[in-house]
Amino acid sequence: MTALYELSGLSADLPLPGDLLTALLPMRKPRLNVLQDITLTLRKGETFGLVGESGSGKTTLARVMLGLAPASMGERRFQGEPLSAPGAMARLRRGTAMMFQDPVASLSPRMRVGEAITEPFAIHREGLPDRRAMAIELLARVGLPPAIAARYPHELSGGQARRVCTARALALNPALVIADEPTAGLDVSIQGEILNLMSDLKDERGVGFLIISHNLSVIRHTAERIAILYLGRLVETGPTAEVFAQPFHPYTASLIASEPNPDPRRRRADLAIRGEIPSLLRRPKGCEFHTRCPLAAPQCRTLAPTLREVAPGRSLRCHLAGP
Amino acid sequence: MTEPLLQVRDLRVAYGPVQALRGASLNARAGEVVGIVGESGCGKSTLAAALIGLPAPGATVSGEVRIGGDDLLALPEPARRRLRGERVAMIFQDPMTAFNPVLTLGDQLIDFQHRLAEPRAAKRGRARAMLARVGLPDPDLALHRYVHELSGGMRQRAAIAAALLMRPPLLVADEPTTALDVTMEAQILHLLRELRGEHQGAIVIITHHLGVVGELCDRVYVMYAGEVVEEGTVEEIYHTPRHPYTRALIACDPAHVAQGQGHLPTIPGRVPDLAAPPAGCAFAARCPLASARCATPPPRHRFGPTQVAACYAVAP
Amino acid sequence: MSSVAEALPASRRSGALHRLMRDRMGAMGAVLVAAFVAMALFAPWLAPYDPLKLDVMHKLMPPSLAHWAGTDQLGRDTLSRLIWGARTALGVAVSSIGLAGAIGIALGLVAGYGPRWLDMALVLVLDSLSSLPMIMFALAVITVLGPGKGTLILVIVLVSIPGYARLIRAQTLTLKNADFVQAERTMGAGPGRILARHILPNVVGPLVIVLSMDVPVVIMLEAGLSYLNLGVKPPEPSWGNILYDGYTSLRSQPALVIAAGVPLVLSTIGFTFLGEGLRDALDPRLKVGPR
Numbered sequence: 001m002t003a004l005y006e007l008s009g010l011s012a013d014l015p016l017p018g019d020l021l022t023a024l025l026p027m028r029k030p031r032l033n034v035l036q037d038i039t040l041t042l043r044k045g046e047t048f049g050l051v052g053e054s055g056s057g058k059t060t061l062a063r064v065m066l067g068l069a070p071a072s073m074g075e076r077r078f079q080g081e082p083l084s085a086p087g088a089m090a091r092l093r094r095g096t097a098m099m100f101q102d103p104v105a106s107l108s109p110r111m112r113v114g115e116a117i118t119e120p121f122a123i124h125r126e127g128l129p130d131r132r133a134m135a136i137e138l139l140a141r142v143g144l145p146p147a148i149a150a151r152y153p154h155e156l157s158g159g160q161a162r163r164v165c166t167a168r169a170l171a172l173n174p175a176l177v178i179a180d181e182p183t184a185g186l187d188v189s190i191q192g193e194i195l196n197l198m199s200d201l202k203d204e205r206g207v208g209f210l211i212i213s214h215n216l217s218v219i220r221h222t223a224e225r226i227a228i229l230y231l232g233r234l235v236e237t238g239p240t241a242e243v244f245a246q247p248f249h250p251y252t253a254s255l256i257a258s259e260p261n262p263d264p265r266r267r268r269a270d271l272a273i274r275g276e277i278p279s280l281l282r283r284p285k286g287c288e289f290h291t292r293c294p295l296a297a298p299q300c301r302t303l304a305p306t307l308r309e310v311a312p313g314r315s316l317r318c319h320l321a322g323p
Numbered sequence: 324m325t326e327p328l329l330q331v332r333d334l335r336v337a338y339g340p341v342q343a344l345r346g347a348s349l350n351a352r353a354g355e356v357v358g359i360v361g362e363s364g365c366g367k368s369t370l371a372a373a374l375i376g377l378p379a380p381g382a383t384v385s386g387e388v389r390i391g392g393d394d395l396l397a398l399p400e401p402a403r404r405r406l407r408g409e410r411v412a413m414i415f416q417d418p419m420t421a422f423n424p425v426l427t428l429g430d431q432l433i434d435f436q437h438r439l440a441e442p443r444a445a446k447r448g449r450a451r452a453m454l455a456r457v458g459l460p461d462p463d464l465a466l467h468r469y470v471h472e473l474s475g476g477m478r479q480r481a482a483i484a485a486a487l488l489m490r491p492p493l494l495v496a497d498e499p500t501t502a503l504d505v506t507m508e509a510q511i512l513h514l515l516r517e518l519r520g521e522h523q524g525a526i527v528i529i530t531h532h533l534g535v536v537g538e539l540c541d542r543v544y545v546m547y548a549g550e551v552v553e554e555g556t557v558e559e560i561y562h563t564p565r566h567p568y569t570r571a572l573i574a575c576d577p578a579h580v581a582q583g584q585g586h587l588p589t590i591p592g593r594v595p596d597l598a599a600p601p602a603g604c605a606f607a608a609r610c611p612l613a614s615a616r617c618a619t620p621p622p623r624h625r626f627g628p629t630q631v632a633a634c635y636a637v638a639p
Numbered sequence: 640m641s642s643v644a645e646a647l648p649a650s651r652r653s654g655a656l657h658r659l660m661r662d663r664m665g666a667m668g669a670v671l672v673a674a675f676v677a678m679a680l681f682a683p684w685l686a687p688y689d690p691l692k693l694d695v696m697h698k699l700m701p702p703s704l705a706h707w708a709g710t711d712q713l714g715r716d717t718l719s720r721l722i723w724g725a726r727t728a729l730g731v732a733v734s735s736i737g738l739a740g741a742i743g744i745a746l747g748l749v750a751g752y753g754p755r756w757l758d759m760a761l762v763l764v765l766d767s768l769s770s771l772p773m774i775m776f777a778l779a780v781i782t783v784l785g786p787g788k789g790t791l792i793l794v795i796v797l798v799s800i801p802g803y804a805r806l807i808r809a810q811t812l813t814l815k816n817a818d819f820v821q822a823e824r825t826m827g828a829g830p831g832r833i834l835a836r837h838i839l840p841n842v843v844g845p846l847v848i849v850l851s852m853d854v855p856v857v858i859m860l861e862a863g864l865s866y867l868n869l870g871v872k873p874p875e876p877s878w879g880n881i882l883y884d885g886y887t888s889l890r891s892q893p894a895l896v897i898a899a900g901v902p903l904v905l906s907t908i909g910f911t912f913l914g915e916g917l918r919d920a921l922d923p924r925l926k927v928g929p930r
Contacts, residue, residue, distance in 0.1 A: 053504035054475075066825050093827030106818040110840045123828045157593075158363075168822075187362035187531065188575045192587035195577075199586070214504055217577035221587060258509035260534025262578055264557040267538055271513045273506045276476055 002044045003080065004176055004208050005065065010038040010074030012057075012064045031072075032280055034060045035232045038074070039307060042176065045206040047199070049223025049240060051216065051255065055277050057232035058212045062178045065210075067092055079175065094124055097169035099179040103161035107153035107168075113139075114149030117168040124172065138167040142197060159190040163197065170201060178210045183218050195222050216259050220244055225313075228252050231280065231288040234307055238314035248316045248323065251289050287319065295320050326392070327352045328525045329374070329493055334386035336369050336378055340598040343369040345549040346386070351525035351542075353492065356515075358540035358557065359529045362572070364594045366549040367529045371497040374527065375413050376403040390493055408435065412491040416498035418482035422470040428454075428481055429466030435488050453484040458514060476507035483514065492524030499528065500535060512538050533576050537561060542629070545569045548595055548605035555630035565624070565632035568606045604634065612636035658920040665916015671909025675902070678725040686719035690876045699892040708898040711884045717898050720876040725902060727788075727877045732857040735792040739799035740850050744843070746800065747807025748834050752815055761804070769801035777864070786869045795857055803846060810842040852914035855907035862903055878903050 013031035034057045042048050052058040063069040065076065067089050076083045078092045097120075100106035107116050114135035121128045128134050136146040142163040148156070156164060162182070169177050182198065183191040199222060201207055213219050219226055220240060227237040228251065236249040247253040257272035275292040278284055284291050290300040299319055307317045316322060327350035336344040344366045351357040361367050369378070376395040378384050388395040390410050395403055415421055422431055432450035433443060447466070454462035457480040470478060479499065486494055499515070500508040516539060519526055528539055536543055536557060543560040545553040545568065553566035564570045573579055574588045592609035595601055604610070607617035614636070621633045659665045678685060687707075694714035702709045708717035750761040777794045784790045814820055815838075823833050858878070864870030865879025866886075873880050878899055885896030 053506060068821060068824055090827065093825065096825070098822060098825040100818045100822060102818055106822040108819045108823070108837045108841075111837075119823070119828075120826050123823075123826050123832065188533075188572060188577075189362060189590035191577065192575055192589035196586045196589070215577075216505065221577050221580065255505055258505045259578065260508065260512060260532065260538045262533035262537035262573070262576055263561055264537050264540075265562075268509075272509060274510070276474055276507065277504070 003041050003077070004044045004046075005042040005079075005210075006075075006077040007038050007040045007065070008075050008077075010064065010076065011036050011072050012060055012069060013072045014060065014069070033072075033232070033283070034280060035064065037307070038234055040227060040234065040237070042208060042210060044175065045202065045208050046225065047202055047209040047211060047223050049219035049226040050210060050212045050229060051214065051219055051226055052212075052229035053214055053277050055231070055280060056229040057280075058229050059180060060232075061229070062098065062180055062210070062212055066096060066098055066178065094172060095174050096176045096178065097172070097174040099162075099165050099169050099177060099182060101181040101184050103158070103165040104153050104156065106165060107161070109153055111152075112149065113151050113153070113156070113164050116153070117149075117164060117171060120168065120171040126172070134171075138171055139164075141170065141201075142167045158186055159193060162186065162194050166194070166197060166201070170205070170207065173205060174207060176208045176210065178212065180212045181215070182211060182213070183215065191218070198222065216256060228255065231278065231283060233288060233317060234315075235289065235317045236315065237307075238311075242311075242314065246323075248310060248314070248321050249289075249318050250293050250295050250321060254292075254294075287317075328391060329527065330387065330389040331370075331374070332387040332389075334370070334373055334388065335384070336366075336373055337383045338379065338381065342597050342600055343382075343549055344373070345597075345600060347544075347546070347549070347551050349544050349551060349554070351493070351527055353524055354519075355542065356519055356526045356528060356540045358536040358543040359527065359546060360531065360533065360536050360543055360572075361546035362531055362594070364548070364597070365546040367531075367546055368497065369549075370546070371413070371495055371529050374493075374495050375407055375411050377407075405438075408489050408491065409438070410491050411493040411495060412486035412489065414479075414482050414486050414494065414496040414499045416501050418475075418478040419470060421482045421485060422478075424470060426469075427466065428468050428470060428473075432466070432485060432488060435485055438489075450484075450488065453488055454481065457481070457484045457487075457518075458510075459484070475503055476510060479503065479507075479511055480514065483511075483518070487518065487522065490522075490524075494522065494524060494526045495529070496526065497529045498531070501530070501532065508535075515539060533561075533573065534578055545572070548600060549597060550605060550633070552606065552634070553630075553632040555626070555632075559627070559630045563626075563630075565626055565630065565637045566606075566634050567610045567612050567636065569632070571609075610636075656920070659916050662916045662919055664912045665920065668909050668912025668914070668916050671905055672913050675725050675729060675906050675909060678722050679729040680726075682722045682726045686716075686722045688716035688719040690715060690719040690723040691874055692716075699888055699895070701892065701894055702898075709892065709894045711881070711895055712888050712892075717881065717895060720881055721878070721898060721902055723876040724878045724881060725906075727871055727875065728858045728861055728902075728906065731788060731791055731795070731861045731871075732854045735795035736799065736850050736853055736857055738792070739796045740803055740846060742796070743800050743803025744807050744839070744846065746804040747842075748811055748838065750804065751808040751811025752830060752834055752838065758808070762808075765801040765804050768797065771798075773798050778869070781864075781869050786864075786872060788871055788875075791861060791864060791870050795860065799853065803849070806846055806849060807842050810845065811838055814838050814841060848914050848918045851910055851917060854910040858903065858906055858910075 012035040013033050016030040016032050038061065050058050060069060064071050067083060078095065081088050083089060083092060114132060117138050118128065118131050118135050135149045139146060139148055144160065144163050148160065153161065182194055186194065195218065198209060202209060211219060211222055223240045225238065226240045226243055227234050228249065230251050236243065236252045243252060244256060247256055254273035261267065273292060278291060286302045287300040287305055290296040293300065297320060305317050305319045307315050310316045310322050329351040331347060331349045334344055334347045347370060359367050359370060372378050373384065373388055384396055390406060393406065395406060429447065429450060433446045436446045439446065451462045451466060454465050459465045459477060459480055473481060500511050503511060512535065528535065530536060540557045543555060543557050544551045545560065545566065547568045553569045560569060561573065564573055571590045575590060577587060580587060590609055595605050595608065601607065603618040604621045607613040616635050621635050623631050623633045624638055625631050626639045659669065692715060696714065697710055698712050698714040700706055700710040706716050708721065710716055746761055750758045776798065780794050781790055820833055820837060823837055861870050861877065862879035862882060865877045866883045870879055871877040881899040882896060885899050889896055
């Protein structure tokens with residue numbers, strides 16, 4: 001097992017919109033602390049699931065990993081090489097790809113599909129003897145007919161647009177593809193098509209996937225390992241099957257219990273979790289989850305727990321819970 | 324049995340050549356939560372609009388939507404307007420659309436009661452009580468807030484309060500939890516479940532999410548390509564689905580599939596073009612049980628007192 | 640799946656053109672504009688006489704078979720002068736608007752996509768420029784540099800840049816954070832490529848509409864300033880000059896002033912209709928940006 005992407009002690013801030021004066025003057029600008037102390041290792045060729053509700057910082061994490069946003073602390077290593085090394089950013093761009101939540105919006109609106117999916121070759125100045133043939137091959141790889149190459153993004157259906165974005169992401173045979181909500185907006189009967197396609201590509205080409213989603217059932221089916229993010233901190237990581245079978249962190253447990261169950265016989269009578277995810281602007285002191293936690297004790301309000309390994313391959317950030 | 328509160332008979336809605344609804348019939352009784360489930364393009368949004376008597380401009384509508392005996396579609400607009408709010412209210416996927424962004428929540432909740440001849444203070448008191456009932460913390464403060472100052476979950480609670488304010492016997496909820504996170508979704512579902520006990524009327528939930536149906540509904544109508552293909556109790560639909568589409572839909576739901584690697588089931592093919600819908604069963608092109616007879620409209624087979632499926636292949 | 644693909648229009652551009660020509664006003668505008676462009680391009684061949692050739696024996700003639708639009712106070716053929724005047728009018732309008740548009744695009748892209756301090760500096764400059772009263776500014780520049788075509792173009796360019804730059808900047812700012820631009824960044828595309836291939840094609844559409852609707856404004860401005868003897872210097876044919884000549888001879892030969900007014904009115908209508916037609920033809924596809 002080799003490490004594909006390592007994050008250690010990573011934190012990230014976002015600039016808060018200030019007035020014109022603060023932008024021009026060289027004083028300290030107001031910033032919002034989004035990610036804190038993220039330590040995570042993605043392995044080569046594995047599908048990793050990142051779960052979090054809106055406001056948990058999961059999209060920011062993807063942006064930081066791709067070098068679209070800076071980290072304020074900690075280290076990022078792609079294929080063993082720190083991103084601060086000279087030329088590392090270019091190799092990161094070459095070896096990673098992103099699939100956005102809204103596939104149509106992530107395609108240049110005035111560019112035909114054929115051109116859009118071969119764009120990575122042009123960007124990295126990789127000679128293509130026949131761009132059209134490559135476009136057709138990429139489309140075939142994701143199960144789309146050649147005629148799609150002549151279309152514009154707005155002429156695609158939701159499922160087709162997903163496939164086109166998958167084709168573009170795979171164009172340069174990346175080692176890591178980050179997929180943000182890969183099934184958002186898709187009907188249940190189409191969801192499976194996209195997830196199956198991704199798992200086939202992983203098996204055939206050894207692509208590593210980082211799937212970011214708030215949809216637990218999607219993550220449960222695709223990811224080998226998962227991490228749960230709450231207010232910018234990892235609260236639990238581990239193999240998917242184990243975490244779902246026995247969640248340690250109370251937040252993970254309530255997330256799993258909150259998922260609506262289609263079986264009326266297993267209808268829930270109680271409520272697994274109350275309250276709302278606090279705003280990042282008012283990050284609770286101590287453990288971030290104590291405001292909603294059923295187990296919260298006095299120490300949780302003052303002392304922030306650290307992420308510790310509690311079982312082989314499983315880590316947890318909680319004072320009280322554990323195996 | 325008493326007269327159903329909501330009776331929809333042979334409802335057809337077309338936008339130009341596109342036949343979005345092709346003869347849907349359904350009903351809902353007082354005290355019942357009815358789910359309408361289907362994928363995009365099945366006509367459920369069109370149905371939702373018709374249920375509150377607001378079909379899209381330019382749509383051709385025929386059939387009946389009876390709420391407490393009055394056919395909403397046959398009434399002139401002023402009478403329809405009176406029925407909306409008094410007899411039927413709606414909760415939308417995006418609660419922002421239900422509110423005016425430049426008025427405070429309190430002003431709007433008072434304004435929604437404009438038909439009542441009561442002093443303003445009484446209306447305000449009712450608004451406050453309703454906000455407290457739906458679980459808004461500090462309802463007095465919430466009355467002074469603008470909608471954009473509330474979080475998504477709180478907005479949806481406020482929208483539910485607005486809908487219930489005039490105690491309409493029929494509540495229509497169009498994808499009420501789709502825009503919410505899992506933990507907020509669970510809380511809104513919980514709230515709706517509590518309210519159904521107090522609310523004497525019927526609740527119609529329109530959704531694509533089988534989980535929402537399983538958690539909330541008593542009876543379900545499964546829609547495909549503008550038609551109701553199967554109806555039954557939630558128990559029947561989930562545990563003994565008859566129509567091949569219902570079966571396929573349940574099989575595809577990742578929450579249903581046992582955990583493990585391997586492929587998720589899908590439904591091959593796609594929804595037929597509703598500008599030229601097939602004469603027979605609309606699902607035939609994608610159906611594993613389809614045969615030549617499916618080119619003519621399928622019979623509606625009855626399975627027990629509550630379950631009906633429109634299919635040749637699944638005769639009881 | 641593929642049957643739908645074949646049914647779709649092959650090209651969006653031809654789709655827009657098709658929609659433009661189906662719109663009666665737009666089509667009319669396009670035809671009028673095409674006629675004026677042809678007049679300007681082929682003036683030497685179209686004009687029956689030399690526009691500068693004096694013939695005092697036949698001055699201020701009414702329209703006749705020999706002189707379709709009559710002659711002016713120096714006996715020059717009015718039709719020939721109007722045809723050559725189209726060349727002057729369009730030449731000034733197209734070169735000044737084209738130049739202003741190009742500079743506006745460059746400044747707008749840099750301001751919208753570049754660092755924040757540069758954006759603010761550019762906005763400050765543009766705002767100061769557009770706060771100058773246009774006519775006063777024009778008169779001041781003409782006083783300093785002297786009247787003439789070059790001065791005219793310079794003035795128009797300077798007063799038009801801020802509006803164009805601001806339009807491009809606003810759209811660039813929106814598109815900068817659009818998913819497809821972020822997607823290009825994740826693929827490793829540099830700012831040059833992103834601006835040229837992804838942002839520019841999506842922002843020029845609205846600008847082209849504004850530009851085409853500004854052409855008649857500039858034609859009017861040229862005519863107006865030339866009428867005041869502050870624009871194109873006589874004897875060079877310009878619609879403004881012809882209008883001025885017509886005004887001075889209004890009592891003896893009213894045909895002249897009418898003949899000078901007709902192309903002004905028609906070109907204004909043409910470019911305005913074309914602009915509106917373009918806007919309607921392109922608008923449904925302009926909905927880009929973050930959702």
